[in-house]
Amino acid sequence: MTSIAAHPISGPTPQLLTSQTLQQLGLRFGIDYQIDGACAGLAPVAQGSVHDVSLPNSLHLTLSDLQVERTYWSASRRSVPWFICVVLEGHINATVGSQCFALTAGDGLCAHFNPQHSLTVCQPAQPRLRTVNLAVLATHPHGLPLPPAKPLLHHWRLPESLINALRDTIDQPPNACRQLLVWQGLALQLLGHGLPSGPQPPQKAHAEPQRPETRLTPRDRQCLEQLHQRIAEQPMLTYYLHDLARDAAMSPSSLRQKFRACYGYSVFDHLRQCRLAQAYRDLQRGYSVQQTAHACGYRHATNFATAFKRAFGIAPHEVHHRH
Incomplete structure (x- = not known):
């Protein structure tokens, strides 16, 4: 996924995002980050605020408001049924497979992707980037359409009333009980406007x-x-x-x-991703690729290297040699 909007950058304690903190976020959410040019682990890539809001019925919001000081890319490796991103200020470029869109303020995208065809988002250096991301973890609680068999990237334009409602709400403290209800309503509006119209039938009880x-x-x-x-x-x-x-x-x-x-995702998809995240940390600590592969349950280091690179976009020996 990508960055997402919340508190104003002008707040008293903006969060610094470095290559190190992005790497930690990537391990948690299955995202591979790349930063333009050489960048030390503690050098700022962006500053501002990133906030997660878990909503009922398998909806998850990420809100961010960032000053991007160095262009960076995010490649989402995990798959969810539907993912929506809207830009409130600034601009990004999104790619899935052969589809590519440039989004500016008021634009939205709806995506379905998988580890083989990831959602790649470029966040160019800019004074302010404010976005709202919505991940749908399960479709049936809302009777949503099933995702397509192939990766998809759908571009849409938000109604002015929805843009204004998002801008008004995003600056409020997101943890208050009433705010969670407001965000739940806005999330459903994002789904109503952003899901593509297509041949996928909605889920039905008899299906x-x-x-x-x-x-x-x-x-x-x-x-x-x-x-x-x-x-x-x-x-x-x-x-x-x-x-x-x-x-x-x-x-x-x-x-x-x-x-x-x-x-x-399945139980064993979760286990596999957690093992690979642990492997990344073990390689940083100096374990060999062979040791790490065996600890992850792989008999052959080549199979481990293939899975690792698919998850993180980097070969395990590169992580090992960096540290």
């Missing part, structure tokens, strides 16, 4: 015989959050679906469906 199994109760969400965190904190352990399902008091098929419904 999937096991639809009731994908409805998440509060207990389901609590169990899934605990499982998600457990894997993130201990990715190098050996996990079996049957054992995870037993711990969550679910059947294996129910766990598969509910985990994907909650997060937009």
Whole structure:
């Protein structure tokens, strides 16, 4: 994904984004960042504010307001059913496969992408870049269209009333209870205006015989959050679906469906990404590529190197040699 807007840059304590902090964000969200020219780890790339807002029903907002001092690119490796980005101030360039759009204030994009065809966004150096990003982690809670089989990038123009509402809301403290309700309403408006009109049929209850199994109760969400965190904190352990399902008091098929419904990716996609993130940190600490590959469960370093480069856009030996 890319940067996103929140508090004004003129605030008392703007956040500094360096290549080091971008790398940390990338490990967390599955994003590969590249910075124009040589840039030391603590040299500023941008300054301002970036804020995440988790909304009910599998919606996640990222708000940012940045002064971009050095052009940088973000390549999103993880896949979600739908991703929306709108520009409130400044300009960016977005690419998925052969599709490419230049976005300025008032423009929006809706994307579906995958690790093989990532969403790449260029954030040029500029005095102010304010954006709002919305990731849809599961489509069925809102009856949204299924994503297409192939990557997609759809460009659209926001109605003036929605632009004004976003600009008015983005400067308010985002954690207040009432503000969360406001953002939830705005997120639904973004989906209503930004999703492409196409042949993809909306999800219907009769389209999937096991639809009731994908409805998440509060207990389901609590169990899934605990499982998600457990894997993130201990990715190098050996996990079996049957054992995870037993711990969550679910059947294996129910766990598969509910985990994907909650997060937009499978249990073992999450495990793989967490292991690769741990591998990145191990390489930084000086572990060899062979040691790191074996720790991740790869018998052959070449297979590990392929997966690592697909996830981060850089070969593991390059990370190892840097440190």
